[in-house]
Amino acid sequence: MNLDLTPEELAFRDEVRDFLAAALTPELREAGRRATSVFSDKRHSLEWQRILHARGWVAPSWPVEYGGPGWSEMQRHIFAAECARAGAPSLAPMGLKMVGPVIMGYGTADQKAHYLPRILSGEDYWCQGYSEPGAGSDLASLQLRAERDGDHYVLNGSKIWTTHAHWANRMFCLVRTSREGKPQAGITFLLLDMDAPGIRVRPIVTLAGEHEVNEVFFENVRTPVSGRVGEENQGWTVAKYLLEFERGGGSAPGLQAMLQRVRAAAGASGLLTEPGFRRSLGAAEVAVQAIEASELRILASLSAGRNPGPASSMLKTQGAEALQMIDELMLEAAGTYAAPDQPGARAAGSNLDPVGPEWALTAAPRYLNDRAATIYGGSNEIQRDIMARLVLGL
Known part of the structure; x- marks a missing residue:
């Protein structure tokens, strides 16, 4: 493999460096320097996201048709390397790098039209509802129940270690819709509103003394079936696809x-x-x-x-x-x-x-x-x- 940069790639690298030098404020650089996690504080993350969105560079891996810059693999690598060297704060990955690609791959036309622009702009700030008290690495053991009631699911159960749930207005979530067959066969992938009645978020303070993760409790939470990504009981396939990005x-x-x-x-x-x-x-x-x-x-x-x-x-x-x-x-x-x-x-x-x-x-x-x-x-x-x-x- 030839990994030497072409003249065009060198010119792109210089363009990125010039942009970062001008766009990164002292406070954003300080936020990047003082981050204690792979996740930056929401305020600085969204400020940097808005700057990148205005430039059209907020989602390097997204196709042009969905608002991405249409970069090559090498351009994406160059951009990531220059952002790291410049000390830019990280962007919240749950929307841009995780659920966004899932919606592109498995979402309906309406879901793509509604959610993807809001993910790019930062209007929707996402958290990931996967782990439960008895289902971490063994994710197929999850028990959060979702029972069908007309055009809604009714959710009861809990999630744990949910990063930035206290800041998020949206969650992508794995739920149990069937107990027949293998555990993986009864899981469904849902998009839901964190403001829905019956959702309660309780903080977990980490070893580092910081509030980054949470418990999330669901008590008779009604969420529309239209928020389902993929078919009912086929969420394990969607979840595996997402993990490739995570x-x-x-x-x-x-x-x-x-x-x-x-x-x-x-x-x-x-x-x-x-x-x-x-x-x-x-x-x-x-x-x-x-x-x-x-x-x-x-x-x-x-x-x-x-x-x-x-x-x-x-x-x-x-x-x-x-x-x-x-x-x-x-x-x-x-x-x-x-x-x-x-x-x-x-x-x-x-x-x-x-x-x-x-x-x-x-x-x-x-x-x-x-x-x-x-x-x-x-x-x-x-x-x-x-x-x-x-x-x-x-």
């Missing part, structure tokens, strides 16, 4: 940007003179280089119209483990400055002076938050099982 690649540019921050922090704290730390840093750099090589190989396959196979499971596993390696290095570089809990000072635009250097503010909460990276979206143990079956034939 577990997808594209992590190397962000990991490389994190490594640069770790190297700068270690230089400031004097750790770069320690042989043990240098070995650990080198191991993390090798891991990220391996991820980049895999992503570029997959990029070449996609550009040639080939199916990359179970690549999403491989990249999800590699990316999550490399992320945790880098978090540990940053925590070590921060030393005692990682100990103070400073939620007020971490907020973008805060006028509170941090205890210690600014880069140490996020070391501990980021480390704690990312412990879940090897669990959410399908645990790494599940991903290794998928790779064993599909790649090794075990």
Whole structure:
């Protein structure tokens, strides 16, 4: 595969760099710098989304017919890499990267016409109703009941670990519509309104001391059948399609940007003179280089119209483990400055002076938050099982 950029791609890279230099405000850069999760604060995420939407760049992978820019695979890679290097805040992925592609693939014409423009603009802010107290990695065990009543479903049950449910006005949700046959055969995929009577959101405060995830309770919630995506009891097929996007690649540019921050922090704290730390840093750099090589190989396959196979499971596993390696290095570089809990000072635009250097503010909460990276979206143990079956034939 030839991964050298063409003159046209180099010109595109320069266009992206110029745009980012002009469009990213100091507060947006600060929000990107101080993020402690893969999800940015809603206020900054939506502000950045509106800027990108005005430029026509908010959904790099979407087809032109649905409002995407029509970029090649390489252009998407260049854009992601430049956003990571510039420190742009992340966009909420539940609409743009998850339910949006599902609606394109399985939605009705009315659903596409209604939801896709609202996802692009940020008018609809989505959360994902998948996990339940007894159904995490074993998602087929979900029990949230949806009983048909005319042109509505009536929902009773609960969801858990629902990211940004306290901010979302929309949810895409897996529900149980049948108990006959295999568990997967009785699941349906629904789009619903978070303002519907009977929905209650209760916060879960994470190890990092932050409110990012929630429990969501449903008590006789009526939601229209017109919000169903795909056929009744065929939601497992839709859910598997969505997971290809949730577990997808594209992590190397962000990991490389994190490594640069770790190297700068270690230089400031004097750790770069320690042989043990240098070995650990080198191991993390090798891991990220391996991820980049895999992503570029997959990029070449996609550009040639080939199916990359179970690549999403491989990249999800590699990316999550490399992320945790880098978090540990940053925590070590921060030393005692990682100990103070400073939620007020971490907020973008805060006028509170941090205890210690600014880069140490996020070391501990980021480390704690990312412990879940090897669990959410399908645990790494599940991903290794998928790779064993599909790649090794075990």
